[in-house]
Amino acid sequence: MPPHGHGKCCGDAHAAHAHDEGEQGVLYSLYSKINKEDLECLNETTEGSGKLVFKPWEERLNFDTYVESDADEELLFNIPFTGNVKLKGIKVIGGDDDSAPSRMRLFKNRPGMTFDEAASDADQEFDLVKDSTGAAEYATKIVIFQNVHHLTIHFPKNFGTEKTKIYYIGLKGEWSEAHHHGVTICTYEARPMPEDHAHKSHLDDINSPPPVGS
Numbered sequence: 001m002p003p004h005g006h007g008k009c010c011g012d013a014h015a016a017h018a019h020d021e022g023e024q025g026v027l028y029s030l031y032s033k034i035n036k037e038d039l040e041c042l043n044e045t046t047e048g049s050g051k052l053v054f055k056p057w058e059e060r061l062n063f064d065t066y067v068e069s070d071a072d073e074e075l076l077f078n079i080p081f082t083g084n085v086k087l088k089g090i091k092v093i094g095g096d097d098d099s100a101p102s103r104m105r106l107f108k109n110r111p112g113m114t115f116d117e118a119a120s121d122a123d124q125e126f127d128l129v130k131d132s133t134g135a136a137e138y139a140t141k142i143v144i145f146q147n148v149h150h151l152t153i154h155f156p157k158n159f160g161t162e163k164t165k166i167y168y169i170g171l172k173g174e175w176s177e178a179h180h181h182g183v184t185i186c187t188y189e190a191r192p193m194p195e196d197h198a199h200k201s202h203l204d205d206i207n208s209p210p211p212v213g214s
Contacts, residue, residue: 025057028091030171033082040078042115045070045163050077053169060093060134060168068099069164075101076118077153077169078111086174087145089137090153093168096132098159101166104128104138107152108145118154130159134168149178 031054041050045068052065069075094100105122107113123145126138145151151171158164 021058027089027172028057028170030081030085030087030173030175031055033085033175034171035080035082038080040112041067042076042078043070043072043074044068050075053166054079054171055168057134057170060091060170063167066165066167073156073158073162073164074115075155075164075166076113076115077151078113079151079153080111081149081151081175083149083178084176085145085148085151085171086142086176087140087148087151087171088142088174089139089172090126091131091134091137091168091170091172092128092166093131093134094128094158094164094166096130098161099163099165100128100130100132100159101155101157101164102128102159103156105154105156106140106145107154108148109150110152111150113152113154115154118152118156122154134170137172145173 034054036051036054039051039054044050049065049067053067055062055065067075090104090106092101092104104126105118106124106126107118108123110117124141128138129136153169155164155166
């Protein structure tokens with residue numbers, strides 16, 4: 001059952017809301033920089049459903065697409081980016097019931113993590129609130145989450161049900177193209193050294209024939 005209780009706006013408030021939508025859409029555009037082909041969600045009920053929650057801000061309230069955990073309440077996302085990311089914030093939309101995730105743990109640049117590996121210390125952790133609109137934002141430690149080419153998000157538990165359900169995960173930050181450093185071979189022309197010239201001049205003086213008539 002999709003979350004409910006969304007407010008409506010009208011008049012000038014509607015214009016302000018539309019302006020805010022545009023700004024949020026720009027801020028939360030990192031979904032387009034995810035390598036969706038290699039994105040992995042562990043313990044999803046329906047294969048491939050984990051990829052669907054990374055979508056445009058304007059589609060965050062589309063509750064037809066979601067991911068639900070399978071064997072228990074845990075979900076784990078391995079998210080590769082197409083470049084380097086400076087991650088600044090995350091939004092998570094779940095239901096307004098107990099299936100919403102209650103905790104989130106982040107790991108930087110550790111591709112292919114499993115649930116066993118996720119038991120280690122995370123780079124940052126958050127206690128989540130029930131949020132069915134994307135109102136809450138969880139600010140990351142930017143000093144840590146720079147040059148992120150892979151992000152792992154672990155949701156270890158929810159508010160009390162057997163399965164966790166997530167409709168949207170928004171990632172805010174900056175993206176830059178990854179630089180692949182190759183081997184550069186350069187040929188340098190030897191620069192004459194003054195002392196070499198002085199030495200050569202001295203040898204020339206020694207080896208030169210004596211002046212005629214000396």
